[in-house]
Amino acid sequence: MKAIIKIKRPELFSFQECLWFIHRDYDDPLLLIDETSVSRAIKVNDKYIPFTVSEDNEHIKIEINQEDSEAAPYVQNFVEDWLDLKRDLLPFYEILNQHPELSYMTEEFKGLRLIGNPETFETLIWSIISQQINMTFAFKLKRALIQTYGGSLDFDGKSLMLFPTAEVLQNLTVEKLQALQFSKQKSIYIINAAAAFAAGEISKSKLLTLSSQERIEKLISLKGVGLWTANAVIMQSLNDPTGLPLGDVGLLRALESHKMINGRADQDGLNAIFDRFNGWQAYLVNYLWRSLAKPATPMTING
DNA sequence: AACCAGGTTATGC
DNA sequence: GCATAACATGGT
Numbered sequence: 133m134k135a136i137i138k139i140k141r142p143e144l145f146s147f148q149e150c151l152w153f154i155h156r157d158y159d160d161p162l163l164l165i166d167e168t169s170v171s172r173a174i175k176v177n178d179k180y181i182p183f184t185v186s187e188d189n190e191h192i193k194i195e196i197n198q199e200d201s202e203a204a205p206y207v208q209n210f211v212e213d214w215l216d217l218k219r220d221l222l223p224f225y226e227i228l229n230q231h232p233e234l235s236y237m238t239e240e241f242k243g244l245r246l247i248g249n250p251e252t253f254e255t256l257i258w259s260i261i262s263q264q265i266n267m268t269f270a271f272k273l274k275r276a277l278i279q280t281y282g283g284s285l286d287f288d289g290k291s292l293m294l295f296p297t298a299e300v301l302q303n304l305t306v307e308k309l310q311a312l313q314f315s316k317q318k319s320i321y322i323i324n325a326a327a328a329f330a331a332g333e334i335s336k337s338k339l340l341t342l343s344s345q346e347r348i349e350k351l352i353s354l355k356g357v358g359l360w361t362a363n364a365v366i367m368q369s370l371n372d373p374t375g376l377p378l379g380d381v382g383l384l385r386a387l388e389s390h391k392m393i394n395g396r397a398d399q400d401g402l403n404a405i406f407d408r409f410n411g412w413q414a415y416l417v418n419y420l421w422r423s424l425a426k427p428a429t430p431m432t433i434n435g
Numbered sequence: 436a437a438c439c440a441g442g443t444t445a446t447g448c
Numbered sequence: 449g450c451a452t453a454a455c456a457t458g459g460t
Binding site (some may be wrong): 377 | 442444
Binding site (some may be wrong): 264265266268269272273313314315316317318 | 455456457458459460
């Protein structure tokens with residue numbers, strides 16, 4: 133028995149653009165992806181609910197593989213946040229159109245949304261994992277962590293992996309994470325961050341009550357979380373459009389290739405650009421990250 | 436075999 | 449406060 137939810141497609145939305153961005157060149161262990169859909173599982177009331185998102189004419193279709201009707205609204209909210217469906221993109225496109233170097237994006241990436249991950253703990257740990265290492269290795273670490281300390285559930289004969297909970301990760305030792313090729317530093321950061329979440333010291337709901345600045349301060353209070361990581365989390369998990377992971381090498385590479393800054397140390401150039409995208413910083417970052425990747429077709433499926 | 440990768444912290448002036 | 453070093457480990 134499946135529950136099906138249909139959400140009306142907003143203006144300036146492309147499911148294919150979003151789906152492709154979710155996948156990019158990577159192989160996220162938490163997702164099952166094919167040309168037309170993406171599946172994952174989330175915890176709702178202590179129960180894991182697997183679901184699939186696809187598109188159906190003028191709708192975004194969510195299929196929930198459970199009879200659990202209580203989960204439906206939760207899953208719907210999750211997807212609306214995941215694809216940032218509630219936002220009106222028009223003001224952002226108007227700013228893009230004021231920049232000759234960027235205006236092509238309104239056509240080429242038309243309908244791409246701020247893609248993140250509504251699971252804040254996952255997002256934070258992922259951001260810590262991916263600090264200062266290449267993405268190939270980062271995903272390797274993520275997969276090892278999930279395979280060793282996460283879970284999995286059966287999903288139409290395939291298996292959907294589940295991210296380890298904060299409760300599990302807080303009880304790990306540095307040695308156990310080092311055995312998975314995590315550096316000593318990162319192992320400490322991850323265990324500490326997990327403890328803060330497990331204790332309820334930091335949570336998505338608490339962060340949501342704070343201003344952008346307060347969110348960043350709260351996240352930075354964790355050892356191993358700097359400005360880059362904090363901004364990545366607020367932009368990707370709290371849908372905070374002012375999130376701006378300055379110093380991000382991908383961001384700098386993209387701006388260089390668009391000839392919008394003079395080298396990676398060009399702070400003034402950087403500030404000038406983002407001043408003009410006030411309120412849409414995270415969207416510009418997302419679109420610039422999109423620009424780094426290769427053309428969207430053909431898509432490779434799960435490695 | 437250097438140099439780099441979706442950084443952060445500690446140290447020194 | 450701002451530059452620089454130290455950290456840590458695999459990918460290209």
